[in-house]
Amino acid sequence: MQVHVQIRRLAHRQTAFNLSNPVDLRNLFPSSRDLAIRAFVDNEAASDGRPVEGADKNYGQTVVDGESGIVEDAASDKTVNVTGVLTDDERVSVQTAWDKLLRWSRISFGREQKREAALVESIHKVTVFGGGSFGTAMATVIARNKPEIAVVMLVRDEKLAASITAEHTNTRYFQEFDLPHNITATTNSAEALADSDFVIHAVPVQHSRAFLSQLRDQLPATMPLVSVSKGLEIGTGEMMSEVVVSSLQRPQPFACLSGPSFAVEMMQGNPTALVVASEDLDLPRLTQWLIASPDLRVNTSHDVVGVEIAGALKNVLAIAAGIVEGLDLGHNAMAALVSQGCSEIRWLGEKMGASPATLSGLSGVGDIMLTCFVNLSRNRTVGVRLGSGEKVEDVMSTTSQVAEGVATAGAVVSLARKYHVSMPVLTAVARILDGQSTPRDAVMEVMKLPQVPEV
Numbered sequence: 419m420q421v422h423v424q425i426r427r428l429a430h431r432q433t434a435f436n437l438s439n440p441v442d443l444r445n446l447f448p449s450s451r452d453l454a455i456r457a458f459v460d461n462e463a464a465s466d467g468r469p470v471e472g473a474d475k476n477y478g479q480t481v482v483d484g485e486s487g488i489v490e491d492a493a494s495d496k497t498v499n500v501t502g503v504l505t506d507d508e509r510v511s512v513q514t515a516w517d518k519l520l521r522w523s524r525i526s527f528g529r530e531q532k533r534e535a536a537l538v539e540s541i542h543k544v545t546v547f548g549g550g551s552f553g554t555a556m557a558t559v560i561a562r563n564k565p566e567i568a569v570v571m572l573v574r575d576e577k578l579a580a581s582i583t584a585e586h587t588n589t590r591y592f593q594e595f596d597l598p599h600n601i602t603a604t605t606n607s608a609e610a611l612a613d614s615d616f617v618i619h620a621v622p623v624q625h626s627r628a629f630l631s632q633l634r635d636q637l638p639a640t641m642p643l644v645s646v647s648k649g650l651e652i653g654t655g656e657m658m659s660e661v662v663v664s665s666l667q668r669p670q671p672f673a674c675l676s677g678p679s680f681a682v683e684m685m686q687g688n689p690t691a692l693v694v695a696s697e698d699l700d701l702p703r704l705t706q707w708l709i710a711s712p713d714l715r716v717n718t719s720h721d722v723v724g725v726e727i728a729g730a731l732k733n734v735l736a737i738a739a740g741i742v743e744g745l746d747l748g749h750n751a752m753a754a755l756v757s758q759g760c761s762e763i764r765w766l767g768e769k770m771g772a773s774p775a776t777l778s779g780l781s782g783v784g785d786i787m788l789t790c791f792v793n794l795s796r797n798r799t800v801g802v803r804l805g806s807g808e809k810v811e812d813v814m815s816t817t818s819q820v821a822e823g824v825a826t827a828g829a830v831v832s833l834a835r836k837y838h839v840s841m842p843v844l845t846a847v848a849r850i851l852d853g854q855s856t857p858r859d860a861v862m863e864v865m866k867l868p869q870v871p872e873v
């Protein structure tokens with residue numbers, strides 16, 4: 419049985435409250451003097467709160483005086499639905515705030531259009547390195563957004579290149595989607611880079627050094643390269659911004675693009691928000707122009723370290739979250755683990771010079787929430803399988819797509835040692851992957867660490 423209370427004034431908002439004690443509605447709605455409040459029983463738990471038969475019998479269509487506002491019948495197992503309202507003052511504030519936002523938006527769009535005129539002239543062809551799920555998604559996003567631009571994917575397989583170019587289908591990833599006709603693909607790097615103005619790099623981190631080294635002479639030193647790969651290189655612990663410089667043996671205009679963004683949802687055109695970071699003054703804005711659309715917001719930033727380190731480390735944390743899920747340790751454990759992981763990423767990130775705003779933004783907490791809590795994540799899936807008892811070797815040998823967190827786990831512990839940062843959760847993931855501990859033992863070990871102040 420449920421008790422519903424409706425407060426009617428402007429019937430366009432509804433808020434549900436669970437009230438465990440007799441409630442004074444004046445505490446909830448101090449300005450509700452003039453509201454009509456109705457309480458009634460819903461014995462079939464009607465979700466829309468309509469009075470149902472029997473209501474009158476038990477509690478009646480009780481019109482509770484707006485002045486007293488007390489509902490005595492809201493006991494522990496009962497739900498109270500409240501049709502919410504704004505006071506006149508609140509409504510004026512909301513309208514003023516919204517008008518201000520619209521004014522700012524009009525002025526900004528005006529400025530953008532002027533800048534855009536110059537950018538349109540500068541990009542005619544974009545090359546995408548990598549024909550996996552994210553390379554395909556990035557190529558699609560750009561090609562849809564700028565139909566006048568030629569998008570060329572550099573892939574390794576001739577047949578795949580032919581099917582992308584001729585059939586407009588990636589036969590390996592996202593077969594169900596027709597690719598825009600301004601996307602072509604080739605296995606020939608010289609062809610892919612000829613007359614290109616912009617590169618998106620979507621090759622997994624561990625293969626990027628070998629991949630980029632061989633392109634050194636074909637890639638003009640002035641060509642902007644935007645990396646979407648998230649991870650640290652094994653052995654060097656380098657982030658992609660460093661791998662690019664060391665493998666090309668020269669600086670290259672560089673940006674990293676990161677944030678909560680499953681490739682499949684970008685293919686579907688679901689609303690998504692990313693952040694692009696570069697030390698270069700114009701590159702973030704250029705990237706924004708290329709990919710931002712009504713489906714895709716792109717924030718700009720100059721905090722390359724923050725965006726890269728957050729994107730790399732969240733993959734390791736997602737494996738830990740999957741392990742907690744696989745072990746069925748419950749929601750409390752999951753929330754505790756992810757908060758602890760956020761702290762560990764912040765401790766290291768800040769020592770490396772990352773801004774706290776970046777770490778709590780799209781590439782940090784945003785991507786952590788997506789990857790740790792959603793089953794589409796490959797890193798999380800690796801963790802779930804480990805937590806469910808599968809052996810590391812079996813998980814790795816049957817995972818076809820890249821889960822960057824696996825390789826990054828060891829690299830991050832070395833990096834943390836270099837910066838004198840202790841990372842219990844991320845270190846535990848490395849130990850599990852290396853066979854030094856089982857998922858269950860690792861959880862116990864972390865739980866038994868000394869109690870500490872919150873930092």
Ligand SMILES: NC(=O)C1=CN([C@@H]2O[C@H](COP(=O)(O)OP(=O)(O)OC[C@H]3O[C@@H](n4cnc5c(N)ncnc54)[C@H](O)[C@@H]3O)[C@@H](O)[C@H]2O)C=CC1
Pocket residue numbers: 548549550551552553574591620621622623625628629646647648649679680681682818819820822
């Ligand atoms: N899939 C996603 O939703 C997202 C992926 N990313 C990042 O994008 C990067 C790429 O990931 P995915 O495309 O998802 O991986 P994937 O596993 O779907 O595809 C990897 C691609 O890289 C290619 N590749 C592998 N080794 C290569 C080599 N030595 N030379 C040239 N190409 C090589 C493969 O042929 C394949 O086309 C990763 O760093 C990932 O973390 C970032 C955001 C979202």
Ligand SMILES: O=C(CO)COP(=O)(O)O
Pocket residue numbers: 648677678679680733736785788789794795796797798820821822
């Ligand atoms: O980075 C991602 C989403 O932002 C993709 O995560 P996974 O690589 O774990 O699937």
